[in-house]
Amino acid sequence: HDFGPGEGLAPLALPAARAAGCPFDPAPGVERARREEPVTRATLWDGSSCWLVTRHQDVREVLGDPRFSADASRPGFPFLTAGARELATSTPTFIRRDDPEHARLRRMLTADFMVKKVEAMRPEVQRLTDGLLDRMTTGRSSADLVAEFALPLPSLVICLLLGVPYDDHEFFQDRSRLLLSLHSTAEEVRTAGDELQHYLSRLAEAKRREPDNGIVSRLVARDDLDSEEVASMGRLLLIAGHETTANMTALSTLALLRNPDQLARLRADPSLIKGAVEELLRYLSIIHNGLPRIADEDVTIGGRTIRAGEGVLCTLNSANRDEDVFPGGEGLDIGRDARRHVAFGFGVHQCLGQPLARVELQIAVETLLRRLPGLRLAIPFEDVPFRHDMGIYGVHALPVAW
Ligand code: HEM
Numbered sequence: 001h002d003f004g005p006g007e008g009l010a011p012l013a014l015p016a017a018r019a020a021g022c023p024f025d026p027a028p029g030v031e032r033a034r035r036e037e038p039v040t041r042a043t044l045w046d047g048s049s050c051w052l053v054t055r056h057q058d059v060r061e062v063l064g065d066p067r068f069s070a071d072a073s074r075p076g077f078p079f080l081t082a083g084a085r086e087l088a089t090s091t092p093t094f095i096r097r098d099d100p101e102h103a104r105l106r107r108m109l110t111a112d113f114m115v116k117k118v119e120a121m122r123p124e125v126q127r128l129t130d131g132l133l134d135r136m137t138t139g140r141s142s143a144d145l146v147a148e149f150a151l152p153l154p155s156l157v158i159c160l161l162l163g164v165p166y167d168d169h170e171f172f173q174d175r176s177r178l179l180l181s182l183h184s185t186a187e188e189v190r191t192a193g194d195e196l197q198h199y200l201s202r203l204a205e206a207k208r209r210e211p212d213n214g215i216v217s218r219l220v221a222r223d224d225l226d227s228e229e230v231a232s233m234g235r236l237l238l239i240a241g242h243e244t245t246a247n248m249t250a251l252s253t254l255a256l257l258r259n260p261d262q263l264a265r266l267r268a269d270p271s272l273i274k275g276a277v278e279e280l281l282r283y284l285s286i287i288h289n290g291l292p293r294i295a296d297e298d299v300t301i302g303g304r305t306i307r308a309g310e311g312v313l314c315t316l317n318s319a320n321r322d323e324d325v326f327p328g329g330e331g332l333d334i335g336r337d338a339r340r341h342v343a344f345g346f347g348v349h350q351c352l353g354q355p356l357a358r359v360e361l362q363i364a365v366e367t368l369l370r371r372l373p374g375l376r377l378a379i380p381f382e383d384v385p386f387r388h389d390m391g392i393y394g395v396h397a398l399p400v401a402w
Contacts, residue, residue, distance in 0.1 A: 009033060011041040011049060014313070015080055015182060015289050023386045024255055024284060025330065026317040030054060034318045039302040042313065050078035050311035051304070052290065056322035056342065058302040059314040063346040068293040068312065070349055072096040078292045078311030081182050083189040084391065088292075090193050091228070093236040099348060105233065108222070109352060112161065112215055118355040121157075125359055128156050129367045137371070142378050142401040149368070150249035150398070151242065154360055158241030161356075162234055163207065163214020164200075172196060176239045180391045193235075200231035200238070237353075244286065245357050247387070247394025249364045252280040254384065254398060256369075257377055259332045266334055266369060273366045276334035277358060280365075282341035283332045285317035288393040291345060316342050372402040 016027035034054035042052040072088035079085035094105035159166040178192035207217040256263040290313030344351035378399040385396040
């Protein structure tokens with residue numbers, strides 16, 4: 001249905017507030033849009049407006065259609081904050097470029113994240129997981145699961161893959177936090193981005209002199225990339241590689257603790273873990289603010305015409321709750337076939353690291369539940385600090401006891 005002028009919902013101000021709603025659910029305004037006006041108008045921090053696309057089918061259409069560009073340098077490209085604009089435009093990487101340039105750069109990394117390659121890393125990921133849990137639990141009965149487990153695990157893994165010294169984790173985790181905070185100013189994002197870029201350029205130079213088996217070293221050896229490009233790609237992988245999985249791990253643990261029937265089911269039958277992780281990805285959809293695109297031509301989506309030059313945000317969390325695809329989707333059901341979820345996006349930019357994220361999540365959640373049968377939240381649920389202020393959703397800390 002097409003709404004004429006003056007009809008339909010008032011434009012939704014983004015980022016949409018979750019307010020009093022359930023912290024695992026999409027913001028009420030986004031859910032309402034999906035039910036009542038699935039392709040709707042929204043307004044952004046700078047007073048500009050864009051389209052919000054909220055249904056599963058429509059999100060896949062936009063993300064799968066080359067007439068929608070991911071090139072953040074185009075006038076009218078939608079950004080959630082001034083900081084997000086700074087991040088996407090200052091040192092652009094292939095996530096915000098279009099084919100053929102996007103494909104050229106992405107192809108340099110596909111072998112590293114292929115299912116077969118990543119599956120072979122299971123023993124190493126398991127060893128790191130057990131090591132962290134040994135350290136966390138020895139002589140203690142409580143800890144912050146984010147600081148001691150959920151964050152260090154993917155951080156260690158991506159450092160190993162890239163050839164980045166994990167000893168520098170405080171430096172790059174601090175900078176990542178600033179880059180992803182919805183409260184950072186453009187200035188703060190620029191400084192943090194420059195510092196990370198500089199760090200990775202220096203690392204790239206060091207690898208040129210002393211090569212190792214890591215991805216940075218391999219990229220440096222190519223003659224079709226300069227050190228700045230290597231640093232940009234390294235930066236993307238470093239941030240995407242640990243912030244996302246870390247938040248999924250902590251939020252998944254919390255969601256299971258809040259759904260004791262599902263937790264009991266998974267404990268009783270650990271072979272459900274793969275499906276459970278897919279369902280948690282669907283249910284939690286941590287990239288919750290919408291993937292940005294801009295229309296190159298007029299395109300009709302869900303009955304509405306999106307004009308050339310207009311920005312679009314595709315909300316993955318609302319798409320993943322779409323009742324037409326996931327009946328009863330507002331609830332967590334680890335036995336559900338959730339494989340059609342779009343938590344990793346869709347189309348040519350679909351997450352490069354998803355095989356790695358899956359292996360990490362499966363091992364982290366399975367091992368945590370197996371080793372800590374008495375795992376419980378150590379603070380009232382109402383006091384859990386959710387990341388309403390961040391581009392990647394999750395919890396800032398998760399005090400647990402066992
Ligand atoms: C892209 C989600 C883990 C690397 C994406 C996109 C999403 C996403 C939604 C699409 C962005 C867009 O189309 O605009 C997630 C989630 C993760 C996760 C939910 C964990 C649970 C990882 C990991 C890595 C990674 C572990 C590893 C190194 C990337 C890269 C891209 C990407 C490089 C850009 C791909 C491209 O533009 O072609 N991710 N990600 N991600 N992700 Fe992930």
